[in-house]
Amino acid sequence: xKIASFNINGIKARMDALTDWxxxxxxxxxxxxxxxxxxxxxxxxxxxxxxxxxxxHGQKSFNGVAILxxxxxxxxxxxxxxxAGMGREGADDIEARYIEATVMGARNSVRxxxxxxxxxxxVDLNPDGTPVEGSKYDFKLKWFARLEERARALMxxxxxxxxxxxxxLIPQAEDAKRPDAWREDALFRPQSRxxxxxxxxxxxxxxxxxxxxxPEVYTFWDYQAGAxxxxxxxxxxxxxxSPQAADCLTDCQIDVFTRAKTxxxxxxxxxxxxxx
Numbered sequence: 116x117k118i119a120s121f122n123i124n125g126i127k128a129r130m131d132a133l134t135d136w137x138x139x140x141x142x143x144x145x146x147x148x149x150x151x152x153x154x155x156x157x158x159x160x161x162x163x164x165x166x167x168x169x170x171x172h173g174q175k176s177f178n179g180v181a182i183l184x185x186x187x188x189x190x191x192x193x194x195x196x197x198x199a200g201m202g203r204e205g206a207d208d209i210e211a212r213y214i215e216a217t218v219m220g221a222r223n224s225v226r227x228x229x230x231x232x233x234x235x236x237x238v239d240l241n242p243d244g245t246p247v248e249g250s251k252y253d254f255k256l257k258w259f260a261r262l263e264e265r266a267r268a269l270m271x272x273x274x275x276x277x278x279x280x281x282x283x284l285i286p287q288a289e290d291a292k293r294p295d296a297w298r299e300d301a302l303f304r305p306q307s308r309x310x311x312x313x314x315x316x317x318x319x320x321x322x323x324x325x326x327x328x329x330p331e332v333y334t335f336w337d338y339q340a341g342a343x344x345x346x347x348x349x350x351x352x353x354x355x356x357s358p359q360a361a362d363c364l365t366d367c368q369i370d371v372f373t374r375a376k377t378x379x380x381x382x383x384x385x386x387x388x389x390x391x
Contacts, residue, residue, distance in 0.1 A: 118142065126147075130158065143185050152179055157181065167203075170182065172211045178210050194212075226277070234302070236301045266314060266317050281301050361388040
């Protein structure tokens with residue numbers, strides 16, 4: 116089973132780019148981020164004609180996530196489960212950032228969690244270094260905490276699942292061409308990386324790092340200053356696999372070539388294959 120994640124940076128702007136990549140890469144399942152479309156305006160029929168089941172959790176002009184699948188989907192949910200005191204999302208999410216579904220494989224199923232974690236900038240801190248209550252950085256860290264709670268619940272089931280998408284998180288210095296340029300950014304601040312490590316400590320496997328030790332492997336390049344030509348990138352799109360899913364991992368790759376196409380997203384697809 117080939118499962119991909121792709122922050123497309125607007126479905127309207129990237130229809131051709133996404134269609135071309137789907138035709139070439141032939142993933143079984145794709146989780147999309149930043150579709151920037153309400154559900155009723157998403158070009159569902161186009162992708163259904165390509166053989167995909169389409170499930171969306173959209174929002175006008177901002178955010179928005181989706182799942183495209185050639186395999187049967189069950190138990191689709193939208194939005195992170197609510198958690199008291201964890202911030203402004205929950206059952207009545209105002210930001211569409213999370214979607215889950217169970218994908219039925221040939222011999223087993225896998226729970227796929229597609230996410231678009233908040234960026235968190237600008238970073239507003241109190242004098243003691245804690246995030247200002249209600250700030251974008253505060254929201255990012257609280258969303259991270261809620262994601263960890265959801266991961267704990269799924270881990271307890273001891274069944275294959277994965278969390279994939281744009282985490283807006285640079286895990287380590289090696290995941291940025293110029294790490295010093297990101298030291299004060301929400302994507303690389305110590306609190307952000309600590310939240311990611313806490314999530315990983317539940318038992319996740321970073322699929323890319325489990326399959327390659329290659330240097331300068333990135334998933335995002337800014338549109339400005341020729342960043343892609345200089346490979347001035349960062350790795351912020353991740354596949355985190357539960358122990359049961361990690362046992363099925365056979366490959367993980369990044370389709371860097373899509374960034375050189377016409378009207379590309381600033382992200383590129385990352386995908387895994389699971390023997391499941």
